[in-house]
Amino acid sequence: MEKISIDVSRCKGCGYCICVCPSGAITKSEEVSKKGYTVISVDESKCVQCGSCYKMCPDYVFQIF
């Protein structure tokens, strides 16, 4: 079974993944990255591994394998 893996250090907090996620698994976290962006967090129990976040992310945060 595939699993989502995220690299939040690349995240710039644009939120495209949040608006395209069909299962509402991605939310804005309270964590602020080193560069000052509010990054996202993923609830893996809700994730359906559809890859929508991977397709829309401009900063290559997501991978599914």
Added chain:
Amino acid sequence: MKYSIPKTITNIESGWCPGCGHGIVTRLLAETTEELGISDKVIIVRDVACGSMQSGVVTYNNIGAAHGRTIAVAAGAKRIRKEDIVIANPGDGSAYSIGIESTMHAALRNENILALVVNNSVFGMTGGQMSPTTLPGQKTTSSPYGRDTSYNGNLLDIMKVLNTFDIAYLARGSVDSPSAVMKAKKYIKKALMMQQDNKGFCLVEILSPCPTNWGLSPEDSLKFIKEKQQEYFPLGEYVDKGGYDK
């Protein structure tokens, strides 16, 4: 299904603003070249604009052309290195305003290159000035009351200009939703396959969000593309020499 970041994408952080479409277009390019097995043959000709930041993000060889001259430089590079895959990477300001003559004449000569134009309807890097593809009524820093077509002229739809030319491929995609991204990828892949078979000039335009200069949130930028930009710039394939529907 597995989705992993293409190997040609480096760990270096891009210089693009949050929500910039350039990152998505660059990934599509990296994915398609990897799938076709031509990653080590790609030469990118980048522009003096937001697209130039691509050079640190992907490991391709690249040439930095003068602003608006990417397509002309790419045509020269291809004539010398016929075995390589040459991709010009201008924005809408570069390809349709400053460099419209190189776009037109490369199309007239049917140069065997791919022009991958990222259309965000503004001059992005210089601060969001009006470009030939700025929509009527759209506010930019050089049209603060909105583009007035009676004063600033009409917008340029390159598909209407080039679809009568004898070129290999002409298509417009978008990156406003996951399905649109997959379609855009299909267009880029088709154009690269045509270049491999020396079919001629390919131009793929991608409608891309620029939240910073549009003054919108990233989410609203996607809605802007869907509701406003696509009204003036319909998506689809306009010229297709055929045989590449895989």
